[in-house]
Amino acid sequence: MCGFVGLIGVDSASTALCLGLQAVQHRGQDAAGIATYDGAGRLHLYKDLGRVAEVFSRESLQTLTGRAGVAQVRYPTVGASTRNDAQPFITRRPSIALAHNGNVTNLTELNAYLESRGMRTYSGCDAEPILLILADELLRLKVTGHTADDLAVAVTKTMSRVRGSYSVVAVLEVDDQPTLVAFRDPHGIRPAVYGQRADGAWSAVSESVSLDVNDFRLVGEVPPGSMVLLRAGAEPVVRELLPEPRRACVFEDIYFARPDSVMSGGSVYARRWALGERLADEWKAKGLEADVVVAVPDTSRPAAQAMAERLGLPYREGFIKNRYSARTFIMPDQATREAEMRLKINLIDGIFRDQRVIVVDDSIVRGTTMRRLVSKVREHGPAAVHVTIFSPAVKHPCFYGIDMPSKQELVAHGPATGPELEDRLAEHFGADSVTFLSREGLVEVAGNDICAACFTGAYPVEVDEEERGHIVRDRRPDAPTAAAS
Numbered sequence: 001m002c003g004f005v006g007l008i009g010v011d012s013a014s015t016a017l018c019l020g021l022q023a024v025q026h027r028g029q030d031a032a033g034i035a036t037y038d039g040a041g042r043l044h045l046y047k048d049l050g051r052v053a054e055v056f057s058r059e060s061l062q063t064l065t066g067r068a069g070v071a072q073v074r075y076p077t078v079g080a081s082t083r084n085d086a087q088p089f090i091t092r093r094p095s096i097a098l099a100h101n102g103n104v105t106n107l108t109e110l111n112a113y114l115e116s117r118g119m120r121t122y123s124g125c126d127a128e129p130i131l132l133i134l135a136d137e138l139l140r141l142k143v144t145g146h147t148a149d150d151l152a153v154a155v156t157k158t159m160s161r162v163r164g165s166y167s168v169v170a171v172l173e174v175d176d177q178p179t180l181v182a183f184r185d186p187h188g189i190r191p192a193v194y195g196q197r198a199d200g201a202w203s204a205v206s207e208s209v210s211l212d213v214n215d216f217r218l219v220g221e222v223p224p225g226s227m228v229l230l231r232a233g234a235e236p237v238v239r240e241l242l243p244e245p246r247r248a249c250v251f252e253d254i255y256f257a258r259p260d261s262v263m264s265g266g267s268v269y270a271r272r273w274a275l276g277e278r279l280a281d282e283w284k285a286k287g288l289e290a291d292v293v294v295a296v297p298d299t300s301r302p303a304a305q306a307m308a309e310r311l312g313l314p315y316r317e318g319f320i321k322n323r324y325s326a327r328t329f330i331m332p333d334q335a336t337r338e339a340e341m342r343l344k345i346n347l348i349d350g351i352f353r354d355q356r357v358i359v360v361d362d363s364i365v366r367g368t369t370m371r372r373l374v375s376k377v378r379e380h381g382p383a384a385v386h387v388t389i390f391s392p393a394v395k396h397p398c399f400y401g402i403d404m405p406s407k408q409e410l411v412a413h414g415p416a417t418g419p420e421l422e423d424r425l426a427e428h429f430g431a432d433s434v435t436f437l438s439r440e441g442l443v444e445v446a447g448n449d450i451c452a453a454c455f456t457g458a459y460p461v462e463v464d465e466e467e468r469g470h471i472v473r474d475r476r477p478d479a480p481t482a483a484a485s
């Protein structure tokens, strides 16, 4: 999972790109990079491992001159964790700087294709083949002087070769003017929105919070399978290229995106609230009773507050998150994740004692955090601990950019579903009950046009066994290859 920012028509674009990146730091903490376009094909690039504030200094930003550029924060689900794999990537012929968020699922095929065209990649990052194919398709049309029509042809051909999830932002010269282009895979699995500022500047970003921080107004979403051309002071040009039924990742709503972001045409906060209300109804239908609702911070807070309101129960803060620890779910290896988890959350004494507590969390992936939390809650003498999850059970790996690589690592994997699964997990966590939101409840809130493959196994883009094997191996070089679904 990653986050990107693209800008055009902004003085000192590098500073604004840096601010935009900081707004999506939660989407990737492994590496950060900025490439700026300085006119007449000149590109400047700076990227390194680390968080945004660690990678960039005032001096490094000053070397990134230009009024347009793209930037990215990276969390590697594919490729190594080296500077070489950090984004953006650039080509000099034609001059393009490109960054993306997503996970390309046919990397082996793309690398073989590139080799057949006399090219090779120098990183394990899937943004590089996207860029090389796009550049190659442009060069096949003409060497210089590309038009918007040329770009539409090249992006369509790139889309037809690249499979998986990808939201891409790039800056290049089109129709003899600097142009910011954003395009999204045919199903629009990963998010991408764009916005305008009063001075005519444009920005395309993963999450609208990167627009907010630079004073841009959200204009719209990059439609699935489409590209949007943005130029300073001009109207955006939206071209539908290769659209398929929309399948936006519902995990963005549940866990990944910031609650103050607007995506898929609505507020993430409002959707988390609605998921909490629906979960409350389903929990109540079980005939259970409780005294207090507590959220596992921070993602779960809106859903937990909604649940409390719906059930007529008090909401209390029972867990305090160490604000300087990272999100455990996106730490790249298990050992680091577990160490971070021990640092992450502490309990407030007195909230749990003699209470029948509803603990609300966004999802259960490996289950290690919840097991530890319930054990900590038990130390505080509750009358009962009811675990509630405002998403269905994660039973399948994600191949589109979120790190849940093998079924064996998912605590809910296996044939059990419904009450049988909930009882098994209640025992595993040491809880009195476990309640997942039903798939029907999820669809009622989030709609039918979502990717929910990690819950259902219905993948919008087919990933064959060989590709699954590659993805799993590339993700977890420290672990034995696990059988994918």
Ligand code: SF4
Pocket: 189, 248, 249, 250, 251, 252, 397, 398, 399, 400, 401, 402, 451, 452, 453, 454, 455
């Ligand atoms: S499989 Fe799950 S996490 Fe992956 S894109 Fe689909 S909904 Fe999102």
